[in-house]
Amino acid sequence: MGKSIASRFDNIDIAKSTLRAVIINDDELTLEMDFCLEPDHEDYETPLEGEDCCWHPGMLKFAGISKLQLDRRDAASDTMQRRFAIEKFNIEGTKFDMECEWGDIHLAARSIRVLTE
Structure with a gap:
């Protein structure tokens, strides 16, 4: 049996993570992210000097x-911002809600995957 959605975020600090891009494709949505990994994450590396997180690229894929x-x-469309801070983040079952500097995203999807590159 697969891991629960909540467990896929173990050792990822979502509050410090950032959104990089929103990609819509037919009945799929991909959120490109910079995840802030916590020390117990398998891909964790000591942060570079001056950084407060171990930044790791990844994606949230909804199908x-x-x-x-x-x-x-x-405000988001008027600037050339590269990272958007996350203000609220919630996944319950097949429902996903996120508020961030980019804007608000609300959806229901059959499949929600968390991928780290």
Whole structure:
């Protein structure tokens, strides 16, 4: 049996992680992330000098989307920002909600995967 969604975030500090990109493709949504890994994560490395996290690229992939609401903030589209801070993050079953500097994302999906590169 696969791991639960919550356990896939073990040793990842979501509050410090950032969103890099939102990619929509048919019934799929991919969120490119810079995850802030905690010391017990298998990919953890000592942070570089001046950094407070072990930054590691990754993705949240949602497939079989039955509901999708993207509310992009005007301020986000006016700047060439590379990372967007996460303000609220919640996954319950097939439902996902995130508020961040980029905007708000609400969806329901058949499949939610957490991938680290």
